[in-house]
Amino acid sequence: MSARDLDWKPLALVPLLALATLPLVGSPSTWLTLTVAGLAMGMIIFIIASGLTLVFGLMDVLNFGHGVFIALGAFVATSVLGSMGDWTGSSELWRNLVAVLPAMLVAMLVAGAVGLAFERFIVRPVYGQHLKQILITMGGMIIGEELIKVIWGPQQIPLPLPEGMKGAWLLGDAAVEKYRVVAVLVGLAVFALLAWTLARTKVGLLIRAGVQDREMVESLGYRIRRLFIGVFVAGSALAGLGGVMWGLYQQSVVPQMGAQVNILIFIVIIIGGLGSTGGALIGALLVGLMANYTGFLVPKAALFSNIALMVAVLLWRPQGVYPVANR
Amino acid sequence: MMNRILSGDRPGSRVLAVLLLAIFFGLALAPFLFPGIKALNVAAKVLVFVVLVASFDLLLGYTGIVSFAHTMFFGIGAYGIAIATTRLGPTWGALAVGTLGALLLSLLLSLAVGLFSLRVRAIFFAMITLAVAAAFQTLASQLSDFTGGEDGLTFRMPALLSPSFEPFEDDFLGVTVDGRLISYYLLFAAATLLVLALLRIVNSPFGRVLQAIRENEFRAEAIGYRVVVYRTLSSVISALFATLAGCMLAVWLRYNGPDTSLSFEIMMDVLLIVVIGGMGTIYGAAIGAVLFLVAQSYLQDLLRIGSEATSGLPWLAALLSPDRWLLWLGLLFVLSVYYFPTGVVGRLRAARARPPA
Amino acid sequence: MLETRDLSVRFGGHVAVDGVSCAFAPGTLTAIVGPNGAGKTTYFNLISGQLKASSGQVLLGGRDLSGLPASTRTRAGLGRAFQLTNLFPGLSVLENVRLAVQATHDGRHRRGLNLWSVWSDHRQLTERAAAIVDSVALAARRDAPVSSLPHGDQRKLEVALLMALEPQVYMFDEPTAGMSHDEAPVILELIRKLKADRAKTILLVEHKMDVVRELADRIIVLTNGQLVADGAPAEVIASPVVQQAYLGVRESAAGEPA
Amino acid sequence: MSAADLLLELRGVHTHIGAYHILHGVDLAVPRGQVTLLLGRNGAGKTTLLRTIMGLWRASQGSVQWQGRDIARLATPQIAQLGIAYVPENMGVFADLTVQENLLLAARGARNAQQIDGARLAWIFQLFPAVEKFWHHPAGKLSGGQKQMVAVARAIVEPRDLLIVDEPSKGLAPSIINNMIDAFAQLKAGGVTILLVEQNLNFAQRLGDGVAVMDNGRTVHTGSMAELAGDAALQRSLLGLTL
Amino acid sequence: QSEIRIAHVYSKTGPLEAYGKQTQTGLMMGLNYATGGTMMVNGKKLVVLEKDDQGKPDLGKSLLAAAYSDDKADLAVGPTSSGVALAMLPVAEEYKKILLVEPAVADSITGDKWNKYIFRTGRNSSQDAISNAVAIDKPGVTIATLAQDYAFGRDGVKAFKDALKNAKLVHEEYLPTNTTDFTAGAQRLVDKLKDQPGRKIIWIVWAGAGNPFKIADMDLKRYGIEIATGGNILPAMASYKNFPGMEGATYYYFGIPKNPVNEAMVAAHYREFKSPPDFFTAGGFSAAMAVVTALKKTGGDTKANTLIKAMEGMSFETPKGTMTFRKEDHQAMQSMYHFKIKVDPAFAWGVPELVREIKPEEMQIPIRNQR
Ligand SMILES: Nc1ncnc2c1ncn2[C@@H]1O[C@H](COP(=O)(O)OP(=O)(O)OP(=O)(O)O)[C@@H](O)[C@H]1O
């Protein structure tokens, strides 16, 4: 998709949804709080789903074990941040960032490294076979979760937010949590990086081609296997980053946290259309907003808001909003 | 004669035939061969899962539809019995009402799901059913007035099937004849009939069309088969059988709750059993269910022995700890994909079919 | 009698088949020729229902088939083979053909909607299928899974499926493409036999002009989705449209790259 | 012919697919700068042979020599990087990708469409007008013949030493076949070696220098095209027809 | 028979693994303590059989049956989750053996699903809710509740509401159990509370995934809204550090009860694990104390009817002081603790400081079973 024929309709969906709910919510400050919180939540969801746009969207690997990298990232963060109490305890934001950035980096490194092994032993034998992917990655997920329990124990571990990121800024009557602003910035950075890489290099193209006909890509002289490994590792590392963000948001981590977000992130990718970073972003924002609006207007329905959203989008565009890969 | 009962679908391998016979007689004589409540519970669970998995095989192995909503129908069956007996008391009438009501609901739901499956592509459909199943589970725990919520429902069976029913003074071959034993044989009879019926269905002209659709839906339509009709029928039939499996479960457990019959975990178990056993074979369901459930039920006991034996090596002992049994289950998932890509049945049949080198 | 009236389909701005009206009488073999991308396969897709027409009608024996799904049209008597091989790869050759045979016969198995009888009991289906497999010279490969067949054999099976359907209208889309020179005659012989049965309508898309010349009773020419010529073979082949646009009787060859 | 003139040479190649033994010791010599034709009936093993050269099937025995170096154990990408372009029997067109993207992938040096060699592209457009016409369309939507054109275009979008093509003429209109013959002739003139499987003997006859005929997984005849073309008895015995 | 076999059915694995393990630790420590380290009562050895219900009701049910029947267990303790407990109740009745429920909390265990073989040392939801009500129920206080939208949450709120005498309850907010973003719910709570006079409290009862305390990040202070909640396990109380001064009532915190049993348990736990005992450790310990006290009373007789007679109305010492099995529904009556959170850098969690012990007599815990 080039700028030439940019498809603006899905882009309009987000503001449209927001505006449509304004009269329903009534109070503008409440609406603002909900909207900002929803958008920021969407960004967090986007970060945890971004790895899956690569792994599921582009590489066509139905990785049910993706969540385990999210959990792994979060647990690594507890260890890293736990050892930097001075920095997280300070209420100066820059000191907090000095603590959080290495935590993110280490989490990404560890998740990426484990991703490498995961690709080799779990995913490689089953490229192109969805059913087996489901089973074997579920197995990988279970193993990963259990290993996390062996290393960190089965109990919940607190992951307190650094002091400087606690609390909220006030916009008139509306409160905007500081952490959500941080999340928005991180999310935008991830988005920019992903979108740039996929648009500016042949990587995306090669992966899509490789999914359709691996032999042909190899016959053209590309080492598709290495590329697949690289992309899988990148996806896992992003999941690790997502885990840090999610863990900090929840302020505690449990080994099951990966499994808990699995369905959510699959929904985001499907709404977005396979392989599309922009679509995933829109999907995530819609999910985040929708959860808040329905949560405020009809809390009972909030449970099903994601599914309703997904079904509605699929009825409109059966392939998701911006399908890149045509599967 | 045998051929007719099996609908002409012979095991196709001597080892497989022996295995199947062993399973059949093992289950038929389980109360006598394997004394104890635990063993009987495992045997009963095998019976329920054979039906459940075989019904899923119809959908997955024969029609090629990946659906995660299969446990939904299983749950409907179990809840049908649970709710009916809770409301109407432990009577045969309640069992009938529960079963029929559940079948009806499954019919309607599977019709809807089946029709929807044609609108979206396969992976999307799989993911949608995943979400739908999750939503259904939440719904079941939300409607707590009806379903008992998270806590589920505990209920009683008609006198003949309740454990306190003991018609004879004396034991029979060392086994007390009680309602539990009668329930077991009711399950056994039901499982046998249902599996044979499924075998018949997959070996009918209809079953062959399903396979054709799995192989190439587009071409099946082009040679004159209305794919919508066949797919929907297949979804409905498999849902109905799953519902009956759910009823069997409820009769045996006299309890039902969202985790018991609706959880994603059960769905994964079912998937794994299909794959271990061999997709698109029906027989695989029996083999897989026995292998998996026995492994699952006794894994912790096995690990306990293992971890005690290795207590000198703390790391190994930690991994072999019975608390980490899921780790080994996960490994089973992985290894079964590695070593049984076509399942036990596929393996055995291939061994037979391979020309001498 | 098969007839299309003003049949058109557009993909976005591109009109792939553009108002084609044509009738095909039983007992004749009509060859459809035209450059690559002229719309021949698309025309077939519109007739057999793989594609929905943007406008126009398809009639068979006076019955309007427009809007009906492909399976219904097949049951109504339209049969086709595909240009790009399109089979049931995991099933054996015999089973492939049997499925097609089953799709046509009413008998006891009710076209596959019979859930309760045992498949292997329908012996006459198997016999019929085996005969068809023989007729396309695949008998030796009868139990091989289709995915292991060489390309040429898959093309033969493609034809076998069409034969098994026993339709009123046969549509062949380049049946011999990729078939070797001692195999192609088998298929051409089958088509010739069909022609002898005066009740059948046969449509043939073919790029090999010697085949067309030999088999066709009539040729129609499509270019850019439009019917541009229709008539007896010799006459059409000699026409300038065909000579230039299709056969490529050219003035100059393309230049070499720098 | 001296060994130095051989670009590719196969000796006693055996190939198994799963449990099946398909190639039973094939010998084949592909001289540099010539068009070598591979003929044979359906199921003779032609496609299997080409796939073995590309490393898509593994030779279980025998050697595949590229300019005297054994490449039988190399991975497919490495083999391709030696300077080989391959057009498979099923065309291998990426249906999801546009025609442009299909060609871009074959242009290993180019990072985007602008960097593809313009002159060469113009030449391709002239040979296969459909490639230009459907430049921005998903390749999967093209007609059978158009896909075949894309597949061949992809193989020649950058210069290669050896072009391996499996039945390029099937499904093509006569005028396009003429273009393709021209294209191959021009490539050959530019020093490119071509290994071609072809059923269309008219096509074969107009291009071929050397010929190898396969049957039942073996080469049963090798010689020059001219010799085969002039000997009707040989044709009948090998191919079951006369030219 | 020289052994007394006690089956402990609990979540050795599964989502409640961490809780279940605490119970097991407590149970073993308690048995040890109660028997003076001999593990013998009246010359009979106490044998504990561990059974892992994995948090699955159906599994718990069949394990209990197998324990009573195959393993000849004399009585059983457990399980961790209420759902499992409810499925297990009829099994005790069927086998006519005691099931001592610990720590499953659902009211209906000693309510309408109860049978005479069921005892419970753990607190029930009503005790939790009512003690919390007692702790924050003052005139002039306005309260809104935030709970999970399912039976557990709704029952808790109902019991809480019924126990309020002075405060005004203006809103009940129920959110789906899997809620992760609490903004919408918080916004509704704020809208309801912000214009109320006096002290304003959001009382939270929440168990499981999600962190409802995040609502504090929306700067509730500017409206003068406070948060209150019950106790929890130590890792979960880490987030209490954000709420110095928060009040509520808890079942147990190791620093609160002052009695020899608690001191012994804390000491033993530090000795063995270098850490204080937690919420559920105390429960397991209490269950052990109840079992041994009862067995001593019957002289080691494990017949169910004898035991029932001995246990009805029986008082026994626990880390929480004296508990008494109420005759009517076999629920152990026990103290709860009104606390106030203090932040102490020495601890990784917010430390609950005792405001006042709420004695069993102060709480009217309704009797809900039909005897
Ligand atoms: N689904 C589609 N979407 C868009 N364009 C299509 C689609 N199907 C076909 N076309 C276009 O319609 C034109 C006609 O294609 P068709 O396959 O009918 O050609 P054909 O005459 O059979 O050619 P060939 O001889 O190469 O098989 C082509 O240009 C093709 O690109």
Ligand SMILES: Nc1ncnc2c1ncn2[C@@H]1O[C@H](COP(=O)(O)OP(=O)(O)OP(=O)(O)O)[C@@H](O)[C@H]1O
């Ligand atoms: N995947 C496979 N599994 C088993 N056998 C195969 C497989 N692929 C090819 N074969 C067998 O190998 C033999 C040679 O096939 P190949 O495709 O090489 O023939 P070909 O000469 O290219 O024929 P055609 O002209 O029809 O393309 C055939 O007998 C075929 O059945």
Ligand SMILES: [Mg+2]
């Ligand atoms: Mg065509």
Ligand SMILES: [Mg+2]
């Ligand atoms: Mg070939």
